[in-house]
Amino acid sequence: MNEKTIKNFDTRKINRDKSGKSSEAVAVEKSYDLLLDGMRVTSLMASPSELRELGYGYLSTEGIVKSESQILSVRVMENEIYAFVEGAENIRNSLELRSSGCVGVNLDKKGKKEQASVESDLSIPSQTIFQALKELRSNVYAQTSGSHSAVLLDREGTVLAETVDVGRHNTYDKVVGKALMKDIDLSKTMLLSTGRQSAGMVMKAARSGIPIVVTKAARLSSGIKAAQRTGITLICFPDEEKMEIFSHSERIKFSSSSKREKTKNSGKRNE
Amino acid sequence: MNEKTIKNFDTRKINRDKSGKSSEAVAVEKSYDLLLDGMRVTSLMASPSELRELGYGYLSTEGIVKSESQILSVRVMENEIYAFVEGAENIRNSLELRSSGCVGVNLDKKGKKEQASVESDLSIPSQTIFQALKELRSNVYAQTSGSHSAVLLDREGTVLAETVDVGRHNTYDKVVGKALMKDIDLSKTMLLSTGRQSAGMVMKAARSGIPIVVTKAARLSSGIKAAQRTGITLICFPDEEKMEIFSHSERIKFSSSSKREKTKNSGKRNE
Numbered sequence: 001m002n003e004k005t006i007k008n009f010d011t012r013k014i015n016r017d018k019s020g021k022s023s024e025a026v027a028v029e030k031s032y033d034l035l036l037d038g039m040r041v042t043s044l045m046a047s048p049s050e051l052r053e054l055g056y057g058y059l060s061t062e063g064i065v066k067s068e069s070q071i072l073s074v075r076v077m078e079n080e081i082y083a084f085v086e087g088a089e090n091i092r093n094s095l096e097l098r099s100s101g102c103v104g105v106n107l108d109k110k111g112k113k114e115q116a117s118v119e120s121d122l123s124i125p126s127q128t129i130f131q132a133l134k135e136l137r138s139n140v141y142a143q144t145s146g147s148h149s150a151v152l153l154d155r156e157g158t159v160l161a162e163t164v165d166v167g168r169h170n171t172y173d174k175v176v177g178k179a180l181m182k183d184i185d186l187s188k189t190m191l192l193s194t195g196r197q198s199a200g201m202v203m204k205a206a207r208s209g210i211p212i213v214v215t216k217a218a219r220l221s222s223g224i225k226a227a228q229r230t231g232i233t234l235i236c237f238p239d240e241e242k243m244e245i246f247s248h249s250e251r252i253k254f255s256s257s258s259k260r261e262k263t264k265n266s267g268k269r270n271e
Numbered sequence: 272m273n274e275k276t277i278k279n280f281d282t283r284k285i286n287r288d289k290s291g292k293s294s295e296a297v298a299v300e301k302s303y304d305l306l307l308d309g310m311r312v313t314s315l316m317a318s319p320s321e322l323r324e325l326g327y328g329y330l331s332t333e334g335i336v337k338s339e340s341q342i343l344s345v346r347v348m349e350n351e352i353y354a355f356v357e358g359a360e361n362i363r364n365s366l367e368l369r370s371s372g373c374v375g376v377n378l379d380k381k382g383k384k385e386q387a388s389v390e391s392d393l394s395i396p397s398q399t400i401f402q403a404l405k406e407l408r409s410n411v412y413a414q415t416s417g418s419h420s421a422v423l424l425d426r427e428g429t430v431l432a433e434t435v436d437v438g439r440h441n442t443y444d445k446v447v448g449k450a451l452m453k454d455i456d457l458s459k460t461m462l463l464s465t466g467r468q469s470a471g472m473v474m475k476a477a478r479s480g481i482p483i484v485v486t487k488a489a490r491l492s493s494g495i496k497a498a499q500r501t502g503i504t505l506i507c508f509p510d511e512e513k514m515e516i517f518s519h520s521e522r523i524k525f526s527s528s529s530k531r532e533k534t535k536n537s538g539k540r541n542e
């Protein structure tokens with residue numbers, strides 16, 4: 001029996017004019033170890049459904065078996081997929097894992113107690129975040145539809161560093177690399193991304209000490225849990241009109257655009 | 272000096288009423304090895320730009336260094352990024368690579384001459400592919416915006432197997448797994464996907480013997496090259512009105528929808 005592939009998470013929801021509580025449906029992502037003839041071959045982050053099919057297909061799509069008849073059995077027990085095959089090929093290759101920017105991505109190991117924890121008293125008005133979203137435009141994406149962007153901003157919304165890559169994880173590496181090379185204090189920045197926020201993505205921000213992560217794409221259950229645990233404020237924009245804050249919302253100060261407009265119109269400064 | 276991040280590829284372009292040649296901008300994806308104090312830590316698939324920043328940031332985002340001052344140097348030579356650090360931590364962890372369905376993905380190793388090659392005389396009318404796209408709808412995506420889908424169809428466009436997962440690579444494993452468990456001949460199928468077609472994705476199809484891959488998302492340079500090399504017909508839909516065929520277009524027979532409509536209206540059968 002498979003677990004649920006969707007779970008609800010509590011959020012604070014802010015649009016341009018109001019702030020309130022909500023609950024949002026999130027895709028569940030879990031970690032599964034694949035064992036081949038008793039040897040751990042890989043860990044897969046996947047939806048908790050059709051895990052036997054996942055193991056069965058992996059043996060074929062990664063070239064470990066050439067024919068279905070070589071597969072003796074595939075069994076799933078909790079978080080482990082046990083495969084037994086005859087004449088396995090290509091196992092050595094299976095230990096080399098690559099794809100578009102999605103490799104080199106450690107989860108935090110709860111068992112091993114990795115203690116990444118972000119401490120920062122950074123606080124940003126919601127309007128600044130709404131306005132910052134426009135910085136995620138990319139010329140490469142406009143031409144190819146095949147790239148991701150990441151932008152690092154300060155509390156006033158000024159761009160400190162930005163980058164583009166085919167891999168969402170690479171954009172975090174590149175933009176953090178740029179910041180380090182320029183001696184920017186990452187604890188005073190927020191990170192905007194076009195990529196889904198899985199645990200691997202959120203942990204990259206956590207290890208670098210970035211307190212606020214904003215995505216235009218979806219969040220996954222593993223990413224929300226990692227953000228809650230490490231002290232990151234995780235914000236998602238299902239559209240450009242509202243933000244959903246899944247963790248540590250205390251860093252975001254609600255500021256209404258209409259109030260701002262009024263203040264501006266009456267000639268007063270907006271403090 | 273970095274290479275180009277965008278390259279043009281020749282295509283055959285088919286919309287509902289006509290077929291012709293075109294050239295399309297594609298995001299370039301290349302493989303880079305990261306060596307830490309002389310030891311290969313990982314391979315990254317990335318855009319060929321800002322590679323020094325990529326290496327610099329990776330050291331921080333993966334927790335290999337705690338502070339920028341530990342980084343002695345990062346140099347890029349061709350396809351290798353050489354990093355030298357003081358007091359590296361967490362290297363063991365760096366060898367365990369995970370993220371949403373993006374792991375467990377071998378490229379074909381040109382050097383090692385992996386001989387995946389698809390042979391199939393499958394041929395499909397373009398209208399069948401236009402109509403098949405509707406099968407990619409997913410209830411999980413509708414609720415969470417955080418999932419991928421894959422659907423396997425026969426030459427008449429009948430659905431043979433389908434699946435949903437947070438990882439685009441997992442959807443290929445699951446749908447191939449289902450097909451194998453049902454004894455479906457994969458050489459007579461086409462695979463529809465919501466995921467970008469990098470080399471890792473295309474090679475999964477190639478190893479399983481699937482001759483036609485169709486994506487609603489972008490294609491990457493590495494995916495096109497893998498498709499050309501292994502004999503896969505790679506089709507991309509920049510919107511639902513036109514398809515771009517990047518390799519082995521001989522399997523797609525152009526069939527005009529307007530002609531079909533006329534034929535239907537005049538009471539004749541469409542052969």
